Amino acid sequence: MADYNRIVVKVGTSTLTYGNGKLNLSGIERLSMVLSDIANQNKDVVLVTSGAIGVGMSKLGFKERPYDIGLKQALAAVGQGLLMQTYEKMFAEYGRVVAQILITKEDIFLEDRSINAVNTFNALFKHNVIPIVNENDTIATDEIKIGDNDVLSAYVAKLIKADLLILLSDIDGLYDKNPALEDAKLIRRVYSIDDSITSAAEDTSSILGTGGMRTKINAARIAMENGILMAIVNGSRPDNIYDIISGREAGTLFLPDRKL
Ligand code: ADP
Numbered sequence: 001m002a003d004y005n006r007i008v009v010k011v012g013t014s015t016l017t018y019g020n021g022k023l024n025l026s027g028i029e030r031l032s033m034v035l036s037d038i039a040n041q042n043k044d045v046v047l048v049t050s051g052a053i054g055v056g057m058s059k060l061g062f063k064e065r066p067y068d069i070g071l072k073q074a075l076a077a078v079g080q081g082l083l084m085q086t087y088e089k090m091f092a093e094y095g096r097v098v099a100q101i102l103i104t105k106e107d108i109f110l111e112d113r114s115i116n117a118v119n120t121f122n123a124l125f126k127h128n129v130i131p132i133v134n135e136n137d138t139i140a141t142d143e144i145k146i147g148d149n150d151v152l153s154a155y156v157a158k159l160i161k162a163d164l165l166i167l168l169s170d171i172d173g174l175y176d177k178n179p180a181l182e183d184a185k186l187i188r189r190v191y192s193i194d195d196s197i198t199s200a201a202e203d204t205s206s207i208l209g210t211g212g213m214r215t216k217i218n219a220a221r222i223a224m225e226n227g228i229l230m231a232i233v234n235g236s237r238p239d240n241i242y243d244i245i246s247g248r249e250a251g252t253l254f255l256p257d258r259k260l
Pocket residue numbers: 011012013014015168169170171173174175176177178179200201202204205208210211212213
């Protein structure tokens with residue numbers, strides 16, 4: 001069993017909110033408990049969170065996600081604070097302090113900025129604080145946007161030299177075809193991102209009208225290239241995080257060369 005010391009967990013909107021856009025408080029509470037518990041085992045933990053636009057929509061009474069970029073950014077600005085307020089409260093119940101880190105592509109790819117970011121992460125770990133990361137939607141539009149939090153979480157894992165990246169999804173892992181089909185099978189282990197893997201993700205994303213798995217495969221490519229184990233597990237059961245850490249079977253594992 002590998003001993004993971006630095007773990008990045010990414011949580012998607014579908015795990016954080018109900019279909020009506022309101023926060024899934026019990027889900028967030030369980031996630032906060034598991035991450036605090038893991039941090040108590042002297043492991044560095046980072047949470048990459050989506051959900052700011054959804055929370056902003058709910059707060060301002062929007063029923064549908066707007067197309068206008070400026071409006072989406074405004075909703076994210078409203079939602080981000082509320083989301084952090086919720087995390088702060090939940091993590092505090094388990095004795096943990098959290099910090100907000102909002103980043104853009106440039107903060108990761110420009111050397112002096114990335115050094116500043118790493119220094120901040122390290123100082124937070126030293127003081128037992130759990131960093132909660134999101135893309136800085138106020139200033140990041142297309143050119144400087146990483147675009148989705150799956151890939152953002154992989155870059156964060158690379159930046160801080162994490163050894164494990166866990167993506168919490170609304171599904172048990174990567175299926176070999178459209179998961180809505182009866183004969184679709186869960187893929188347990190991926191050793192390289194070959195055509196069969198990209199087509200499993202792409203095939204279904206067009207049918208279902210979601211890029212959900214495509215961005216996760218892109219994240220896996222970055223993780224694997226950097227020697228980081230990545231897992232996709234169902235976020236409706238945060239205990240899956242324990243399973244991955246202790247080497248029990250859960251979700252889909254993407255194994256970098258060094259783990260073979
Ligand atoms: P989140 O990022 O919140 O976990 P997404 O909707 O972005 O959610 O991604 C998960 C979704 O990807 C699944 O619910 C499923 O509908 C879709 N999907 C597309 N192709 C596949 C596949 N091959 N295996 C599993 N899920 C897939």
